[in-house]
Amino acid sequence: MKLKHLYIPCLCFALFSCNDKADTKIDTPQESINTKKFSTKDKTIVVYTTADNTNLRLTKTDSLTFQHAEQPLETEISVFVNPNKTFQTFIGIGGAITDASAETFAQLSADKQKELLKAYYSKEDGIGYSLLRTSIHSSDFGSGSHTYIKEGDSALTTFSIEHDMKYRIPMMKRAIETAGGKLLTYASPWSPPAFMKSNKSMLKGGTLLPNYYQSWATYYTKFIKAYEKEGMPIWGITIQNEPMATQTWESCIYSAEAERDFLKNYLGPTMETEGLGDKNIVIWDHNRDLITNRANVILSDPEASKYVWGTGFHWYETWTGGDPMFDNLKAVNESFPDKKLLFTEGCNENFDATKYQYWPNAERYGNSMINDFNNGTVGWTDWNILLDQNGGPNHVGNFCFAPIHADTTTGQLIYTPSYYYIGHFSKFIRPEAKRVSTAVSRSVLISTSFLNDDDKIVTVVMNKSDKTISYNLFVAQEKTVVKIPPHAMQTLLY
Structure with a gap:
């Protein structure tokens, strides 16, 4: 039977071989430049949410689009993703x-x-x-x-x-x-x-x-x-x-x-x-x-x-x-x-x-x-x-x-x-994904991102506070605005 609240499409990924050690060779965790440039053009951000005191459990809660980004204000809360800086490879x-x-x-x-x-x-x-x-x-x-x-x-x-x-x-x-x-x-x-x-x-x-x-x-x-x-x-x-x-x-x-x-x-x-x-x-x-x-x-x-x-x-x-x-x-x-x-x-x-x-x-x-x-x-x-x-x-x-x-x-x-x-x-996040540079502007949120082999980025955001928070998701020079409930986890797939 399907799990309640899970309405999530299958993600394509490269199978990880357990038989051949050569397949386990992965990049060093130091910073590298992603030679394949990630583009937000024509991409939709699908948001999945799990939140305390709600029925949301890995539930699709939004579908957003990118728009051109201007300099954010200090009063805004933002998550910054630089898709051109990648790090360790995920197993x-x-x-x-x-x-x-x-x-x-x-x-x-x-x-x-x-x-x-x-x-x-x-x-x-x-x-x-x-x-x-x-x-x-x-x-x-x-x-x-x-x-x-x-x-x-x-x-x-x-x-x-x-x-x-x-x-x-x-x-x-x-x-x-x-x-x-x-x-x-x-x-x-x-x-x-x-x-x-x-x-x-x-x-x-x-x-x-x-x-x-x-x-x-x-x-x-x-x-x-x-x-x-x-x-x-x-x-x-x-x-x-x-x-x-x-x-x-x-x-x-x-x-x-x-x-x-x-x-x-x-x-x-x-x-x-x-x-x-x-x-x-x-x-x-x-x-x-x-x-x-x-x-x-x-x-x-x-x-x-x-x-x-x-x-x-x-x-x-x-x-x-x-x-x-x-x-x-x-x-x-x-x-x-x-x-x-x-x-x-x-x-x-x-x-x-x-x-x-x-x-x-x-x-x-x-x-x-x-x-x-x-x-x-x-x-x-x-x-x-x-x-x-x-x-x-x-x-x-x-x-x-x-x-x-x-x-x-x-x-x-x-x-x-x-x-x-x-x-x-x-x-x-699927095997062979690479972690992507991600930072937040306020300590009420924490976040990480990975770039999958299918050229989709997964950004995970956690709200540890007692308040609903609206935050900017900046990806390169584009952004969208996302709302996260109190004590919640979100995955943004784009």
């Missing part, structure tokens, strides 16, 4: 299919399963996800811990992904099919098996013991080969989820130097030896606060850096009470412009079923996505795509929000505002 937006997502999905009726898949992965009837993250064996989001080997098997002779064949892999295959046959897919480990660690547990931190470095490096390659044997191409891996966090769930600590040395002496060479040198390796996979230290240590070492595609990051640095550290992304981008930035995880914590429609949760997504992209990020990955009515299953009680929840007692799907805010980006 996609998506979310994680965890064991929790797959276990919840399996409890839905066939109709609701189909609805959920279309809601995320259909470009026509949903929000067109093009990225997929999953875990290498278990994370906290699932009914329990598991690995792919028998405990103590350092030779990995018992390696098997049979556990994942019950729920996770069938859901992933259907997601890929719904997305048109291809999803850029990558995987992250939360912890090595218990016997490989200093604390002899997959939970509560600990470190990887040196005598198991090679065994653990080989484990990644076995995972990739097993999944690809099931017809799911793996674009890449991250080395360790949240390597500085001792969690009550699956976790493992790496200092910057430890991650560097494991990568350059074991994981990188092993990937090449096993014929997987074309896979992309992402370092850090943790919050923005310490990202510069991790990047400086690893990417300044040529023998480690040569294996690195880019740096992954999360948004949870605010747990200390501070604000999101978007400027740290800019610092990494400036220091290592030949490497990429990838948002690998974010969700709203502390699940509370009374807050399904809590608007600040959606605004957290909008604020992060716009600022992350404007600081050079090439792709953005949400955490669980689906959780149940308890914010799980999670085997250590770390219950959280997802953009869509399933009430397994009633069989219904619950769409949160976060789903629609993400959709303002993922439905319209």
